[in-house]
Amino acid sequence: MGISKKMTPQSMLMVGFVTSSISVAVLGSVNVIWIAFMAQLIFGLMVPFIHIACNTLILNHAEEAFVGRVNGILNPLFMGAVVINMSLVGVLKDQLPLTALYLIASGLFALGALSMLPLLRFKQIRPVQAAEWTHH
Numbered sequence: 001m002g003i004s005k006k007m008t009p010q011s012m013l014m015v016g017f018v019t020s021s022i023s024v025a026v027l028g029s030v031n032v033i034w035i036a037f038m039a040q041l042i043f044g045l046m047v048p049f050i051h052i053a054c055n056t057l058i059l060n061h062a063e064e065a066f067v068g069r070v071n072g073i074l075n076p077l078f079m080g081a082v083v084i085n086m087s088l089v090g091v092l093k094d095q096l097p098l099t100a101l102y103l104i105a106s107g108l109f110a111l112g113a114l115s116m117l118p119l120l121r122f123k124q125i126r127p128v129q130a131a132e133w134t135h136h
Contacts, residue, residue: 009053009056009057010119012049013053013119014116014117014120015046016046016047017109017112020043020109021109023039023040023042023043024039024105025103026039027039027043028105028106029099058071
């Protein structure tokens with residue numbers, strides 16, 4: 001939580017995506033068990049970065065009346081994406097080596113990081129600042 005006060009949600013999301021991309025690529029590429037465990041640990045530590053950043057962006061950019069609705073639709077979307085992803089990976093596993101699947105997943109995290117680049121130039125506006133700005 002202390003880190004989230006010092007970083008913007010955009011930069012937290014970028015750190016989460018980039019670090020996840022690297023750790024997934026390492027996880028799928030190494031044969032040394034302790035390196036794989038370390039990559040998995042680092043990946044697990046980045047999930048809260050991504051989650052906290054997404055929730056902060058929702059709270060700061062959605063109107064108060066819609067925050068619950070936005071959060072309510074995200075959980076089914078995430079769960080549906082996981083089911084679709086697992087189905088797709090099951091089919092791809094028969095045609096591609098496991099290392100390739102990990103590298104594809106890593107590439108998708110990298111694409112997520114690249115899509116964040118335009119958002120990094122926006123400064124974080126706190127809801128109070130936004131309310132004061134609209135009333136003037």
